[in-house]
Amino acid sequence: MTADAPPAVAVDKSQDSAPISGVRAWLSRHPLAAYALRRFGLYLIELWGALTIAFFFFRLMPGDPIQTLIQTLQQNYIYNAQASAEIIARYKHEFGLDGNLLTQYVVYMQKLVLHGDLGPSLINYPTPAQTVILRALPWTIGLLGIASVLSWVLGVVIGAIAGWRRGKLGSSIATNLSIALSHVPYFFVALILVYIFAYSMGVLPARSAYDSNINPGISLAFIGSVLKYGLLPGLSIVIIGTFSWILSTRMLMVPILGEDYLVYAEAKGLKSWRILTRYALRNCYLPQITAFGISLGFIFNGNVLVEQLFNYPGLGTTLVTAIQQLDFNTILGVTDMAIFSVLTAVLLLDLLLPLLDPRVKYWK
Amino acid sequence: MNDVPANVLEIKGLDVVYSTNRGDVQAVRGINLDVRRGEILGIAGESGSGKSTLAVALLRLLKAPGKVTGGSVIFNPAGRSPVDLLKVHGEELRVLRWSALSYLPQGSMSSLNPVMRVHDQFKDVIVEHAPDRKEAVGDMIPRLLTQVGLEPRVARMYPHELSGGMKQRVLMAIAVALEPDLVIADEPTTAMDVTIQRVILQSLADLRTDFGVTLMVISHDMGVHAQLVDRVAVMYEGQLVEVGDVRQVFKDPQDPYTRQLIESIPQVGRRAS
Amino acid sequence: MPMRILRAVLRTIRNSRRLAMGLVILGVLVLVALFSPLIAKAIGGGQDPIELAAYDKWQVPGPSHLLGTDQFGRDVFAMVVKALAVSLQIGAIAGVISTVVGVIVAFVAGYKGGWIDNVLSTFTGILLVIPTFPLLIALSAYAKNVSLFQVGVMISIFAWPFAAKTIRSQVLSLRTRPYVDLARVSKARDLEIITTELLPNLLPFIGVGFASSALGAIFGLVGLEIIGLGPGGVIDLGQIIYSAISTGALTLGAWPMFVVPVGLLTLLFAALNMVNIGLEEVYNPRLRGVAGE
Numbered sequence A: 001m002t003a004d005a006p007p008a009v010a011v012d013k014s015q016d017s018a019p020i021s022g023v024r025a026w027l028s029r030h031p032l033a034a035y036a037l038r039r040f041g042l043y044l045i046e047l048w049g050a051l052t053i054a055f056f057f058f059r060l061m062p063g064d065p066i067q068t069l070i071q072t073l074q075q076n077y078i079y080n081a082q083a084s085a086e087i088i089a090r091y092k093h094e095f096g097l098d099g100n101l102l103t104q105y106v107v108y109m110q111k112l113v114l115h116g117d118l119g120p121s122l123i124n125y126p127t128p129a130q131t132v133i134l135r136a137l138p139w140t141i142g143l144l145g146i147a148s149v150l151s152w153v154l155g156v157v158i159g160a161i162a163g164w165r166r167g168k169l170g171s172s173i174a175t176n177l178s179i180a181l182s183h184v185p186y187f188f189v190a191l192i193l194v195y196i197f198a199y200s201m202g203v204l205p206a207r208s209a210y211d212s213n214i215n216p217g218i219s220l221a222f223i224g225s226v227l228k229y230g231l232l233p234g235l236s237i238v239i240i241g242t243f244s245w246i247l248s249t250r251m252l253m254v255p256i257l258g259e260d261y262l263v264y265a266e267a268k269g270l271k272s273w274r275i276l277t278r279y280a281l282r283n284c285y286l287p288q289i290t291a292f293g294i295s296l297g298f299i300f301n302g303n304v305l306v307e308q309l310f311n312y313p314g315l316g317t318t319l320v321t322a323i324q325q326l327d328f329n330t331i332l333g334v335t336d337m338a339i340f341s342v343l344t345a346v347l348l349l350d351l352l353l354p355l356l357d358p359r360v361k362y363w364k
Numbered sequence B: 001m002n003d004v005p006a007n008v009l010e011i012k013g014l015d016v017v018y019s020t021n022r023g024d025v026q027a028v029r030g031i032n033l034d035v036r037r038g039e040i041l042g043i044a045g046e047s048g049s050g051k052s053t054l055a056v057a058l059l060r061l062l063k064a065p066g067k068v069t070g071g072s073v074i075f076n077p078a079g080r081s082p083v084d085l086l087k088v089h090g091e092e093l094r095v096l097r098w099s100a101l102s103y104l105p106q107g108s109m110s111s112l113n114p115v116m117r118v119h120d121q122f123k124d125v126i127v128e129h130a131p132d133r134k135e136a137v138g139d140m141i142p143r144l145l146t147q148v149g150l151e152p153r154v155a156r157m158y159p160h161e162l163s164g165g166m167k168q169r170v171l172m173a174i175a176v177a178l179e180p181d182l183v184i185a186d187e188p189t190t191a192m193d194v195t196i197q198r199v200i201l202q203s204l205a206d207l208r209t210d211f212g213v214t215l216m217v218i219s220h221d222m223g224v225h226a227q228l229v230d231r232v233a234v235m236y237e238g239q240l241v242e243v244g245d246v247r248q249v250f251k252d253p254q255d256p257y258t259r260q261l262i263e264s265i266p267q268v269g270r271r272a273s
Numbered sequence C: 001m002p003m004r005i006l007r008a009v010l011r012t013i014r015n016s017r018r019l020a021m022g023l024v025i026l027g028v029l030v031l032v033a034l035f036s037p038l039i040a041k042a043i044g045g046g047q048d049p050i051e052l053a054a055y056d057k058w059q060v061p062g063p064s065h066l067l068g069t070d071q072f073g074r075d076v077f078a079m080v081v082k083a084l085a086v087s088l089q090i091g092a093i094a095g096v097i098s099t100v101v102g103v104i105v106a107f108v109a110g111y112k113g114g115w116i117d118n119v120l121s122t123f124t125g126i127l128l129v130i131p132t133f134p135l136l137i138a139l140s141a142y143a144k145n146v147s148l149f150q151v152g153v154m155i156s157i158f159a160w161p162f163a164a165k166t167i168r169s170q171v172l173s174l175r176t177r178p179y180v181d182l183a184r185v186s187k188a189r190d191l192e193i194i195t196t197e198l199l200p201n202l203l204p205f206i207g208v209g210f211a212s213s214a215l216g217a218i219f220g221l222v223g224l225e226i227i228g229l230g231p232g233g234v235i236d237l238g239q240i241i242y243s244a245i246s247t248g249a250l251t252l253g254a255w256p257m258f259v260v261p262v263g264l265l266t267l268l269f270a271a272l273n274m275v276n277i278g279l280e281e282v283y284n285p286r287l288r289g290v291a292g293e
Helices: A008-027 A031-060 A067-075 A081-094 A099-114 A127-164 A169-181 A186-198 A221-258 A262-266 A270-312 A315-324 A329-354 B053-056 B090-096 B119-130 B131-147 B150-157 B164-176 B195-212 B222-228 B247-251 B257-263 C002-015 C016-033 C036-042 C078-112 C114-129 C134-144 C148-175 C177-188 C190-226 C236-246 C256-283 C287-291
Strands: B009-021 B023-036 B040-044 B067-073 B101-104 B182-186 B214-218 B231-236 B237-245
Touching: A008 A031, A008 C236, A031 A099, A031 A329, A031 C114, A031 C134, A067 B131, A127 A169, A127 A221, A127 A270, A127 A315, A127 A329, A186 A221, A186 A270, A186 B214, A186 C256, A221 A270, A221 C016, A262 A270, A262 B101, A270 A329, A270 B119, A270 C114, A270 C134, A270 C236, A315 A329, A315 C002, A315 C134, A329 C114, A329 C134, B009 B053, B023 B053, B023 B067, B023 B214, B023 B231, B023 B237, B023 C036, B040 B053, B053 B067, B053 B182, B053 B214, B101 C256, B119 B131, B119 B150, B119 B164, B131 B150, B150 B257, B164 B182, B164 B195, B195 B214, B195 B222, B214 B222, B222 B247, B231 B247, B231 B257, B237 B247, B237 B257, B247 B257, B247 C177, C002 C016, C002 C190, C002 C256, C016 C036, C016 C078, C016 C256, C036 C078, C078 C148, C078 C190, C078 C236, C078 C256, C114 C148, C134 C148, C134 C190, C148 C190, C190 C256, C236 C256
Parallel strands: B040 B214, B040 B231, B101 B182, B182 B214
Antiparallel strands: B009 B023, B009 B067, B231 B237
């Protein structure tokens, strides 16, 4: 298309708009791709917005740990003014504290996006914060991932059955328990579980993630120990999580049970179990997938306290330790990591939904 | 086949009551009605006349606060012993459904499961009631769909991809999939435009010739009865006011209410065939 | 107008036993909190029972100290009563602030619609989805010598989106009701429509917003205290639980330091939760079926 004729400008112009309208046409023919693209765009905006809020929140916070650090440094080198200026400048540079707030922000985002670099951890200097975080991440993903998925599955299944058999004793017990317990904070249950099982009965460990006498590795003893130590923190999340999913699933089930397609399924003479699973459950688990994504951030919040109470070596404990020790890069890093994980999980679920639910519209 | 009883259904003294907090409302009062094998019987009446309650009660889909308070409904499926539909329960009732007694709901209602392909909504009923025909499902579904005038590819579609008329046809094909003795159709043409109504009525008439089913068609529209049914039963305030050959009823209605109903049709229906 | 609102409130309470019961428990707890200075005086018999070294430390529960004394020799019963008052105040402050902010945001977004709604909803949505607790912990850990009110404000920063979300969806559904249209045709002013038509109908949802953000605030602060990162200078129920855990009070026979605050918090939770569910039940028939009639 290298037109050398005089109307080259005009040709260029039409070429300029041709690919755009071509893309438009292609997208309108592929609504799923258009949906995925739009959703991904929204994800980038949300991610950028949330990371920005987090950055400025920590930098503008009263009692800023960075100010405290600089003051400490200045006091330490107070007798050697020249050395102190140099050292402070060097520290400032390494920790990303050069220039004004806006410059710091640009540098921080650049390093984060281009290199996945969160800056050095103060207490583990010169280990970068991302290394500290990645060390803790598997524990949180293991604990939180298993606990939240398990409670979702249990809650949706029990909630659907409770809605299906409403009026029956078992159903009303499950429902009333969920009403009473669904909003109880995880850490509160953790306290009570520790009191009963670790303190009163002494049957389960209340601290750490595995027996320190066992060498970490792929061995039966180690895995068993991880499971045993994870039981109480996991249960704290699963118990309450399950009850809240029971409540919301049952609420979704009640109108579904009055739908025409359920009457039709009954007229068809299908077995109740089949009606429950193929007709009722199938229609109510889909909205719960979206709800699951939305609840992840909330679950992470609760998990921070649970981890800290059990001294579990995950992100929550890392965060609290970092806060206690003014390790600002790690504090912001953990927050960024949590934001990234949650938003990415929500994105993946939203992209998965059209594959599971034929009714999801790809256009607005 | 000689000893197959001439009546598919014998309804005797059927009473249905809805209990409300302001007392009981009797929706169906002492109905006596026979459905003859192989016929198309129409149930006519305005809304609130109890015709839909009758259908729901016969299908045993009546939900609280509705309750059958009296009468019997003897059902004579071919090759099975007669049963009182009001007295069967649980597994016995479940087995009877669809293979002997099937239901054709209004197409505009969301009777098809929105998250299942049409194919699977055929398949589950076949697998449940005729597991021996499981292998034949692949041939059966396209054949059934073709018979109601749909393309076989409809089987791969979801309900929301179908128009109202197409949904009604899918429901028709599912209704006759197991060649039941009796199909109860509830307002099969309501909420459809006139041209589609005509086509659906023709397909309903074809169902009898192709599958040998007996049809009971509930409709408020006297035009539908005029075009489709052999005999018509007119209900008013829960009672049967008139039953008879459709031509006879249209020509010489015995009850003043029937006369009113017929007169309310803009153009007195001409027989379609 | 006030009469209308009052009547709406009374009707709502009459309609739900759960709501009435929650309010009664809450009322009793509030009364105890209000009388906490008198109770403390009665326990101290002239001196301050929660002063450091007022008594011998680690006394087990007995007639002179119903719930024993703590590691500093303070009377646990008096401490718990005072801490209950603090927890309730935090709940009230944070509840009011988050509800007011939530209502304003919800009204502006839900009533005005358009791009304002889009921007506000997206912002609220992000705040609801992302984990904000790290921000709150950090804020709380670095806040020194803050007043009770400041702690309330701090927690409301993170609690208002929940209230806003609940109320916004209701504004949206009410906005399209015929009587609002009617009001809009007959009277022109938005503010009048909001106060006379929308607000009375939204009252239960505002109540839900208040109860849940108060609940969130009380337990949020307890959570911060329990990991030892509560704001300095505020002794709420969580603080007592924290000192019970960190000093090993349970092994010293001082079980009330753990059990009593936990029990009180459970009661407080149950009461606010009952208010919450009760209010929703009255106005959301779908839920009434859920609660098992």
